[in-house]
Amino acid sequence: MKITYKGDYALKTILDLAGHFGSAPVAINDLSKRLDIPTKFLEQILLDLKRAGFVESRRGKIGGYSLAKEPAKITLGEVVRFIDGPIGPIACVDKQYSGCHDVESCVFRNIWSQVGNSISKIIDQVTFEDLLKRTNKANKTFNYQI
Amino acid sequence: MKITYKGDYALKTILDLAGHFGSAPVAINDLSKRLDIPTKFLEQILLDLKRAGFVESRRGKIGGYSLAKEPAKITLGEVVRFIDGPIGPIACVDKQYSGCHDVESCVFRNIWSQVGNSISKIIDQVTFEDLLKRTNKANKTFNYQI
DNA sequence: TGTATACTCTACTAACATAGTAGAGATTAT
DNA sequence: ATAATCTCTACTATGTTAGTAGAGTATACA
Numbered sequence: 285m286k287i288t289y290k291g292d293y294a295l296k297t298i299l300d301l302a303g304h305f306g307s308a309p310v311a312i313n314d315l316s317k318r319l320d321i322p323t324k325f326l327e328q329i330l331l332d333l334k335r336a337g338f339v340e341s342r343r344g345k346i347g348g349y350s351l352a353k354e355p356a357k358i359t360l361g362e363v364v365r366f367i368d369g370p371i372g373p374i375a376c377v378d379k380q381y382s383g384c385h386d387v388e389s390c391v392f393r394n395i396w397s398q399v400g401n402s403i404s405k406i407i408d409q410v411t412f413e414d415l416l417k418r419t420n421k422a423n424k425t426f427n428y429q430i
Numbered sequence: 431m432k433i434t435y436k437g438d439y440a441l442k443t444i445l446d447l448a449g450h451f452g453s454a455p456v457a458i459n460d461l462s463k464r465l466d467i468p469t470k471f472l473e474q475i476l477l478d479l480k481r482a483g484f485v486e487s488r489r490g491k492i493g494g495y496s497l498a499k500e501p502a503k504i505t506l507g508e509v510v511r512f513i514d515g516p517i518g519p520i521a522c523v524d525k526q527y528s529g530c531h532d533v534e535s536c537v538f539r540n541i542w543s544q545v546g547n548s549i550s551k552i553i554d555q556v557t558f559e560d561l562l563k564r565t566n567k568a569n570k571t572f573n574y575q576i
Numbered sequence: 577t578g579t580a581t582a583c584t585c586t587a588c589t590a591a592c593a594t595a596g597t598a599g600a601g602a603t604t605a606t
Numbered sequence: 607a608t609a610a611t612c613t614c615t616a617c618t619a620t621g622t623t624a625g626t627a628g629a630g631t632a633t634a635c636a
Contacts, residue, residue, distance in 0.1 A: 286432045287520035287542065289624060295538055311582065325625055331584070343583045344633025360541065373549075374433040391564045392441060395506065395556060396433065402548045403519075410541060418537045435595060457611070471596055477613070489612045490604025 285403060291368040293321045294329050298363060299419070301339060302355035302412040309341070309348030329367075336366050355416055361408035371407075372400040431549060437514040439467045440475050444509060445565070447485060448501035448558040455487070455494030475513075482512050501562055507554035517553075518546040 296319050304310050312330060316323040330349055333339045340352045351358070365371065370378040377396045442465050450456050458476060462469040476495055479485045486498040497504070511517060516524040523542045 285519050288622090292520060292538070299537070313582085322625065324627075327583080328585095328625090334583095341583060342633085343581090343631075345581050346634065347582045347632085349583090373431050374438065390568060391445070391561050392438070394564075395552065399549050399552055402552060403545050406541065406545055406548060415537050418540075422536060434593090459611085468596065470598075473612080474596090474614095480612095487612060488604085489602075489610090491610050492605065493603085493611045495612085 285364070285371045285373060285400075286368065287364065288368055290325075290329060291364055293319070293326065294333060294363055294367045295360065297321070297326065297329065298333070298338060298351065298358065299412055299415055301349060301351045302358075302416050303419075305351050305355055307350075308346065309350045311348040315349070332367070333363075338363065338366075351412075354413070356411050356413035358412045359408050360410045360412075360415070361404060364407060370400075371403050372396055431510070431517045431519060431546075432514065433510065434514055436471075436475060437510055439465070439472065440479060440509055440513045441506065443467070443472065443475065444479070444484060444497065444504065445558055445561055447495060447497045448504075448562050449565075451497050451501055453496075454492065455496040457494040461495070478513070479509075484509065484512075497558075500559070502557050502559035504558045505554050506556045506558075506561070507550060510553060516546075517549050518542055 297315055300315055300319060301310060312323060312326055315321070315330075316326050319326075321329075330339060330341070334341055334349075337352055338358060339349050341347065341349050361371070372378045374396050376393050377400050443461055446461055446465060447456060458469060458472055461467070461476075462472050465472075467475075476485060476487070480487055480495075480498075483498055484504060485495050487493065487495050507517070518524045520542050522539050523546050
């Protein structure tokens with residue numbers, strides 16, 4: 285697994301929208317500025333996220349994007365898998381792989397599979413509500429430090 | 431982290447050499463055929479592994495490659511890191527990353543860091559001696575099944 | 577009904593990484 | 607000598623990533 289910029293941007297965007305859950309939709313431009321993501325790139329990402337059902341949109345003057353589900357119902361794992369693909373560190377874990385044709389290879393595959401599982405255990409447990417709480421907490425701590 | 435073909439080939443090669451540890455060096459050609467790796471690509475990989483001190487070579491007629499240390503003293507993690515780079519799923523875990531400049535981002539970084547640690551815990555513990563044993567065991571089982 | 581604002585969609589592109597290929601050169605056993 | 611084997615540098619095809627560009631569609635509001 286590798287988190288690309290696209291994946292990173294998607295996660296940050298969803299976290300931002302999670303912070304506005306229940307309020308008015310947020311315009312791409314606002315997200316783009318606040319999160320420092322190239323606007324046109326973010327457009328594409330949001331369209332992807334919309335097609336996947338993570339966010340919904342509203343066009344026109346007071347339009348923008350909002351989360352399609354409660355933050356507690358979206359996990360980090362779902363989003364990462366959708367944007368950046370399978371979690372396994374090598375293709376053979378998830379699908380057919382030309383390189384693996386004898387027993388020896390399985391010794392490694394077994395380990396890559398373990399690795400995949402241990403990653404999943406972490407990211408499939410964390411929801412955006414969790415992340416939101418941590419963010420707030422972090423900000424509070426940050427304020428105390430000032 | 432993503433295991434590339436190069437990484438996969440390197441691991442399989444070292445495991446093969448581990449199986450020949452203490453015996454005569456193995457020629458690139460033999461490795462190439464046995465492991466089904468393009469010869470010229472394998473050459474490059476072996477040169478890299480040699481520079482890193484994992485293997486040593488001997489030129490000339492009875493030349494070839496052999497493991498430079500005992501199989502028990504080489505971990506999967508060392509080789510993976512050397513060939514395919516840092517373990518973390520995103521650059522920000524390992525070095526400076528332009529995308530991370532406010533507190534919010536740290537929520538994710540914290541998780542990617544956890545992910546990196548849990549991967550390390552697995553691959554830094556497994557040595558090529560372990561893998562060798564598992565291979566032998568697997569082959570034995572395989573034979574019984576026939 | 578016009579217009580500004582915002583999302584929608586498709587196509588294109590520069591830069592980089594991956595997975596090789598090619599070929600000339602150096603060393604060693606016999 | 608010469609055959610076998612490692613050594614080194616350069617080149618290349620393909621795919622992925624991280625965008626950019628621009629025309630089109632929907633909606634609020636005056």
